[in-house]
Amino acid sequence: MASRKQTKLLGRSAVSRRRFLAAAAAVSIVPRHVLGGPGRQPPSETLNVAGVGLGAIGSDNVKASAAENVVALCDVDSRMASVTFGRYPKAARYTDFRRMLDKQRDIDAVIVATPDHTHAVITAAAMRRGKHVYTQMPLAHSVWEARQLTELARQTGVATQMGNERYSAPTVRSVCEWIWAGCIGPVREVHCWTNRPQWPQGMNRPDGKPAVPSHFDWDLWLGPAADRPYHGEYHPYNWRGWRDFGTGALGAMGCHVMDGAFWALKLGQADAFSVEADSVGLTDASYAKASTVRYRFPARGDMPPVKLVWYDGGRRPPRPKEFPETREFLGSNGTIFVGEKGMLTFGALTAGTGPGQAGPRFIPESLRQSFEPPKATLPRIKAKDRWFGRHVQEWIAACKGGPAACSRFEIAGPLSEIVLLGNVALLSGKPIAWDRRTMKIAGQSAENGHLRRAYRDGWSL
Numbered sequence: 001m002a003s004r005k006q007t008k009l010l011g012r013s014a015v016s017r018r019r020f021l022a023a024a025a026a027v028s029i030v031p032r033h034v035l036g037g038p039g040r041q042p043p044s045e046t047l048n049v050a051g052v053g054l055g056a057i058g059s060d061n062v063k064a065s066a067a068e069n070v071v072a073l074c075d076v077d078s079r080m081a082s083v084t085f086g087r088y089p090k091a092a093r094y095t096d097f098r099r100m101l102d103k104q105r106d107i108d109a110v111i112v113a114t115p116d117h118t119h120a121v122i123t124a125a126a127m128r129r130g131k132h133v134y135t136q137m138p139l140a141h142s143v144w145e146a147r148q149l150t151e152l153a154r155q156t157g158v159a160t161q162m163g164n165e166r167y168s169a170p171t172v173r174s175v176c177e178w179i180w181a182g183c184i185g186p187v188r189e190v191h192c193w194t195n196r197p198q199w200p201q202g203m204n205r206p207d208g209k210p211a212v213p214s215h216f217d218w219d220l221w222l223g224p225a226a227d228r229p230y231h232g233e234y235h236p237y238n239w240r241g242w243r244d245f246g247t248g249a250l251g252a253m254g255c256h257v258m259d260g261a262f263w264a265l266k267l268g269q270a271d272a273f274s275v276e277a278d279s280v281g282l283t284d285a286s287y288a289k290a291s292t293v294r295y296r297f298p299a300r301g302d303m304p305p306v307k308l309v310w311y312d313g314g315r316r317p318p319r320p321k322e323f324p325e326t327r328e329f330l331g332s333n334g335t336i337f338v339g340e341k342g343m344l345t346f347g348a349l350t351a352g353t354g355p356g357q358a359g360p361r362f363i364p365e366s367l368r369q370s371f372e373p374p375k376a377t378l379p380r381i382k383a384k385d386r387w388f389g390r391h392v393q394e395w396i397a398a399c400k401g402g403p404a405a406c407s408r409f410e411i412a413g414p415l416s417e418i419v420l421l422g423n424v425a426l427l428s429g430k431p432i433a434w435d436r437r438t439m440k441i442a443g444q445s446a447e448n449g450h451l452r453r454a455y456r457d458g459w460s461l
Contacts, residue, residue, distance in 0.1 A: 047108045047399055050074065050131075052097045052122055054081035055236065057136055058113030061163065063087070064392035065111065072107055074100050079215040080236060095217050097122050101129055108132060109399050111392075113163070115235075117245045118223040120145035124461050127156045132399040134392060136163040137255035138247055139409065139416040144452035146420060147439060148461055150413030161395035161405040162412030164255040168391040172260045173378040175337075175346055175360050179264040181374040184339030184367065190261045190308045191317035195332040196249040201241040201313070202281030202289035206233040224459035241286050247423060248287030249312035254419035255412070257333050260346065261308055264337070268414040269300040275421050276431035280313075289313050293422040310422060322364045342367045381406075424450040 050072035051062040062070060062084060074094040075081035085093055094100040101107070109132035112122045120140040126133050127149075139162050140146040153160045166172055179187060209229040212218045218230040225244045240246035262268060274296045281289030290313025297306050311317060317336060320343060331347040346360035362368045383389035391407070398405045407415075417436070424441070425432050427450050433442040441448050455461070 045400065047132075047396060048106050049109050049111065050100060050104070050107045051084065051111045051113070052100070053112060053114035053118075053136075054084040055113065057163070058111065059084045059087075060388045061111045061113055061134065061136070061392055064388040065109075065396060068109075068396060072100050072104050076217040076220045077215060077236070079213075096220055098125065101125055101131070109134070109159075109396070112136065115221075115239045115245050116247050116251060117141045117225050117239075120149055120461055121224055121455075121459060123149055124152055127152050127158050127160075130156065130158060132159040132395070134161045134163060134395050137412070137416070138162075138251045138419055139255075139412050140420075141245075141247060142450075142452050143417050143420045143424065144439070145461065146413050146416040150409045153409035153413075159395060159398035159405060160409040160412070161391065161398070162255065162407045162409065162416070163388075163391065164259050164407055164412070164415075165388055165391040166256055167259050167263070167407040168381045168394055170380050171346060171360065172263065173376070173380065174373070175260050175344065176264040177374055177377055178344065178360070178371070179337060179339075183341075183371045183373075184337060184344050184362070185341040186304050187265060187337050187339045188304050188306050189338035190265070190306060191311070191336045191338070192254075192257045192261060192308065193311040193316055193334060194249060194253040194257055195314075196253050196312055197241055197287075197289075199238045199240050200233075201248060201287045202283060203233075203241065203286045204283055205285040206231045222456070224453075224455035226454075226456055243285060243287060243427075246287070247420065248291075248426075250287075250291065250293060250310060250422045250426075251419060253312070253333060254310065254422065255415055257335060258308070258310070258419060259407075259415060260335050261337070262415050262418065265297075265303060265306055266300045267297055267306075267308075267418060268411065270297045271436045272434060273297045273418075273436075274431060274433045275425040277422060277425040279426055282426065287423075288426060290315050291426055293425060295418065295422070320363050324365070336363075 047068040048071045049062070049065050049068045051058055051070070052074045054062065054073060054075040062073070070088045070091050072092045072094060073081065073084060073088060074097050076095055092104060110126040112119060112126070112133060112135040114122060116138060119135055123133050123135045138146070139149055208231065210231060212230040216235070221235060234242060234245060240252050241248065246252065275293065277291055277293040279288030279291035292315055293310040295308040297308070299305050309317065334345060334347040337344045343363035344360050345363060362371070381390045381394050383393045395405045397403070421432070421434055428444070430444070432444060435442060439451070
């Protein structure tokens with residue numbers, strides 16, 4: 001059933017079509033830009049899109065929606081946003097997303113690509129106004145926020161998508177189908193790794209009070225985070241390593257790299273699981289320089305219990321003895337499924353390719369000859385731009401009443417919770433037992449404080 005926002009869009013489309021038919025009866029030649037046709041989209045089917053956060057990722061996300069009508073752009077840093085501002089000269093420009101949402105009522109859909117600590121407040125504000133949302137991963141800064149956004153998406157019925165673009169790639173879908181077909185037998189162990197952080201971690205809070213650049217609104221950038229003096233160590237880019245703003249290497253890459261295991265092994269079905277972690281370089285202000293996080297999930301349906309191990313900061317899983325010495329082992333990001341018959345490995349975000357284009361490969365390689373891939377059961381998404389276009393275009397189709405997007409918040413919320421609970425284990429310094437139904441950590445009330453942060457005055461979800 002279409003949401004109220006989708007119904008409004010469809011109603012506007014019907015009015016536009018009636019006007020078009022009346023005009024067609026009055027003239028013998030109609031301009032092609034009105035008719036649409038190959039390579040063109042009729043105005044009646046066009047969304048009004050707004051972008052909030054226009055750095056590299058946000059700019060690419062907005063660009064992937066360029067076939068729509070980009071009506072509003074918002075960023076607290078006018079210099080960072082200048083390229084995107086120049087690309088869409090007719091779009092209204094804003095610094096405060098709240099003013100944009102209050103003033104510009106024609107917006108149908110919002111792309112959110114700000115630092116992690118402001119994902120939730122912007123996304124929630126858009127959904128409460130009936131706007132469809134595409135929010136970069138991880139969905140939120142805290143477990144509590146991720147759960148609130150998941151529930152709010154259910155209540156509002158808007159079309160949602162989290163920006164873990166590999167979820168739309170054909171490779172991850174093949175991996176799921178192969179695992180479900182028993183290509184390596186029951187899977188009881190998975191290893192996921194990343195070469196991040198590629199930004200500083202393991203630091204203490206910077207000293208000094210540099211002047212705030214004239215092109216930058218520091219107070220709006222802070223959003224719900226605790227007040228502090230501006231410093232160039234926070235913005236741009238390096239916010240990822242600071243605990244108040246980012247979610248570290250695990251938060252930055254977990255929803256990309258772990259998504260294959262989450263989908264193929266149905267980890268979202270686990271109502272309770274445990275997490276433990278060890279790290280080096282963790283400080284009160286910053287995430288660790290390197291960490292290893294171990295998740296243990298119980299049986300899910302006909303799938304056995306499974307251990308998932310995450311590595312970052314230069315740490316890597318051990319090289320399987322069956323892996324050929326003549327072949328390079330492990331890319332910058334990837335996954336190894338360990339089954340009873342052998343292993344299946346594939347990469348993510350490999351340089352020069354779209355998300356998930358590296359692999360999959362069997363260990364030992366002889367398994368490839370003996371395995372006949374099943375027929376595809378998961379839909380493949382086609383788009384000219386394989387990097388962001390596929391994922392954004394699927395969301396846009398959902399905004400227009402099409403099938404729900406693959407990483408809608410119903411799915412992205414539980415995935416984000418799993419990833420962010422790894423940070424909870426890192427910060428608590430001890431194993432945690434998570435109950436998803438009650439949103440509590442068994443027997444450790446103090447650690448429950450890591451599940452939700454306090455907002456500074458004037459900010460709420």
